[in-house]
Amino acid sequence: MKISKRLQAIASYVEENSKVIDVGCDHALLDLYLVENKKNVKVIASDNKEGPLQKAKENIKKYNLEDKIEVMLADGLEKLDTKTDTIVIAGMGYLTIKEILTKGDLSHITNMIVSTNDDFDDTKAFIEKIGFSIQKEEIVEDHNKFYIIIKATKGRKKSIDIKKRNKDYQKYLEYTIIKKREILSKLPRSKIKTRFQIYKQLKKLEKELKSL
Numbered sequence: 001m002k003i004s005k006r007l008q009a010i011a012s013y014v015e016e017n018s019k020v021i022d023v024g025c026d027h028a029l030l031d032l033y034l035v036e037n038k039k040n041v042k043v044i045a046s047d048n049k050e051g052p053l054q055k056a057k058e059n060i061k062k063y064n065l066e067d068k069i070e071v072m073l074a075d076g077l078e079k080l081d082t083k084t085d086t087i088v089i090a091g092m093g094y095l096t097i098k099e100i101l102t103k104g105d106l107s108h109i110t111n112m113i114v115s116t117n118d119d120f121d122d123t124k125a126f127i128e129k130i131g132f133s134i135q136k137e138e139i140v141e142d143h144n145k146f147y148i149i150i151k152a153t154k155g156r157k158k159s160i161d162i163k164k165r166n167k168d169y170q171k172y173l174e175y176t177i178i179k180k181r182e183i184l185s186k187l188p189r190s191k192i193k194t195r196f197q198i199y200k201q202l203k204k205l206e207k208e209l210k211s212l
Contacts, residue, residue: 001063003033005142006115006149010090013113013136013151014038020086021046023076023100028056028069030088035068044084046072077104087112090149094119098126106130115149118176118201124150133157139168146172173209177202 003011007030014020016039022031025045034041045060047053053071060069072079077087077100087109089097094116101112112132116123124134127150136151146168180202187195 001029001033001036003029006090006140006147007033009138009140009147009149010088010113010115011037013111013149014041014086014088015111016040018042018086018111019084020044020088021077021080021084022088024048024089024092025056026052026091028059028071030090031056031069032059032063032065035065036063042068042070044070044072044081046074046079048073048075076100080104082108084108085110087114089113090115091117093117094123094126097123101126101130110154112152113149114152115147118180120148127152128156131156139172141168141171146175148172170209170212173205173212177205177209180205 010030011033014034018038019042020031020034021044022028023046025031025047028045031043031045034043045053045056047056050073053073057071060066060071085108087101087104087106089100089112092100097114097116112127114123114127127134132152132154133156134150135153135157138149140147140149180198184195184198184202187198189195
């Protein structure tokens, strides 16, 4: 099965013999790839919308992988079982990721792979605050878009810092600034609170870019 560079990078951080929950699984392409390419990995494909889950079910049935991928309608981690040790959350914003992790029972989670759409620094800081450390980071360019993928493990070890070692971080900042400006230009002026939040994010990114 062929998947995007972004999903390949996420998959590369999942360890063998894991039980994974993919929160917001969409069509379960990552999950299909994991069980076909990682030894003894089982996956819960979870989403809070029926539409994506129906497509996920069709894809799983097509590849005859019903015994390795469980499909679950759930809001975040509300139905998380104690055998699950790895969380994947990708394609969401910082506030959504924070809400999901805050509400979930993470006592049996040893690894999480996170790719946020915004507020990269705040996402990292929150992950560390809840008792995990950033052990791997990667910037992936996929179809002219930039993504940062984080792997965090339980425990308060020293976290790595992608800014100090990755030449693509400047490109990521430039790309994100352009996207924030586009969003701000399209938002109605009546959305005062949302516009202010995005404006603050934009100024923070611009300041960081200047400091490089």
